[in-house]
Amino acid sequence: MGKPVHSAAASALGYQHQTWWALLELLRANHLRPDAAICLELHDDIAWEQAGSATELLQVKHHQKSDRQLTDASADVWLTLKNWMDTAMPCDTDGPALVLVSTQQAKPGSAMAALRPQTRSEQVALSALERAALHEASGRIQDAREQFLALGQVDRAAFVSRIKVMDSSPHIEDIPALVRTELRWNLPPGHEDLFLAMVWRWWDEQALALLQKRRRAVDIGMARAAIAGLRDQFTRALLPTVAAREETGDDALITDYADSPFVHQMKWVGYPPVNLRHSVIDYHRAQAQAIRWIAEELVAADELTALSRDLVDEWETEFEWMQIELAATTDEATRQRAGARLLRDLSQRNGPCLQNRYHEAFFVRGQRHELADTGRVGWHPEFRDRMRTLQARS
Incomplete structure (x- = not known):
């Protein structure tokens, strides 16, 4: 019975990390994507939209306290590639950008390392993935490798050109500090923790609405206005609502x-x-x-x-x-x-x-x-x- 419980806990942690990462994405993109909106479990784990169309798809992988590296043989890699090949029109060079976010570190010399923004080499990545795809595996991983090879040389190159890897990403316990840093200019002196708790409560409500499909997306303008509204409650003339309706x-x-x-x-x-x-x-x-x-x-x-x-x-x-x-x-x-x-x-x-x-x-x-x-x-x-x-x- 121990293994299923552990698996369920890891899965739950992964989903929580995904929703928290979406908030961090939203805050970091405040000025970079002024007209964009973020979605959860719509186009992918997380997706950026512009005028209702996906512009970037993110697969977010969380491994708690793991020393294993992200390699070209990793299940995370091939299951992610299969998801994108099934849903993201891999041969379309004008399709949405594809981002694999992982807490694991990419193995040096791997395709994953070659797809980092700072060490990018699409040709090296393509060759490494083709070699990895030739090795036999089982189940969906083998299906993914065969599907990748079946794309053909030109289409594989087009597919890989859209992929970016963000490895060594922060773990879930690091996200609150990063959110705090992004909001540092909004923190009301003396009431920082209360304000942050109110921001998290607001985001939890939005994330739940996104996951339940009661809301399609949260755009940056909406997030900016909501956070400003929370901050305004800390003026001398007003008091914040700190007791939620549960x-x-x-x-x-x-x-x-x-x-x-x-x-x-x-x-x-x-x-x-x-x-x-x-x-x-x-x-x-x-x-x-x-x-x-x-x-x-x-x-x-x-x-x-x-x-x-x-x-x-x-x-x-x-x-x-x-x-x-x-x-x-x-x-x-x-x-x-x-x-x-x-x-x-x-x-x-x-x-x-x-x-x-x-x-x-x-x-x-x-x-x-x-x-x-x-x-x-x-x-x-x-x-x-x-x-x-x-x-x-x-």
Whole structure:
């Protein structure tokens, strides 16, 4: 059982390396390909597009802690060549450039070494590949070698002329430092790690959309604008959103907070289940956001205290009007509807904001639920009595 697990881990690492390498490609090409866009698993592992047509195809090979060299007999080489012969019109001299990116070092004197940009010799590479193709192999590697020889001399030369090898490329653990270097002029002083975490989160979302075919490509202009937008959140007038909306964690959150006072408060007024679910998520995100802001010294505790005070003042006014309207009503269903309407109406308002520095609605909604969790605000006309009963049981 050990071998398949190891193989799966290496494969997963390779896919992760591929997506991270695509971000590095995107950042490095910022000024070199101003109108280009990058794709994942569309034309190849990674591809550059111009006006919807592929201009460069990249096969990305990752070998963790391997001392083996990239030779003309390597499976990586022949499986890559077969992929390109099957899909990239190898005989077309005007076809997209073909790039093999490998963490392994090309063996001196090999075709792979001859296809490096700095030591390029297409004739040496062609001759070396032809010699390697004459050696028998098995399976798809043998198929690839026979297919290569079947191209004919002129077509083989045309094919090899489009190939470039980028050997000794960085390993996956080196990519974050390289991304940081590419973004060095954008790093907000004092908050570098937080900003980089936000860039990575943005890229993870884009990569997932590319792999799921919800997005065809990410162009350089889009990447530049997104990164600039993240950087702008670190001006003195604004605060960054650092708590992501994690879809996969929703069910766990509902379970974790099932017995929290703020959830009981919503149940006391018969708050609809979908709205209750979203409220739990708002509460969790707002809590995580406030903790991270304080840890990063982006917000002082006094600012959050002032926001809570403003939210309580807003609530007191509306709660008093509700009590006046219900003064002659003892019907529980009516009282519940009034409480639910109070919470709904407040949730739909922009409401107070954090020193005019942050305006995302989820944060204010979450802060209201935090106040409800401590009993400072509530929705049912008798919420105070019920909170005392709830606290006595705990």
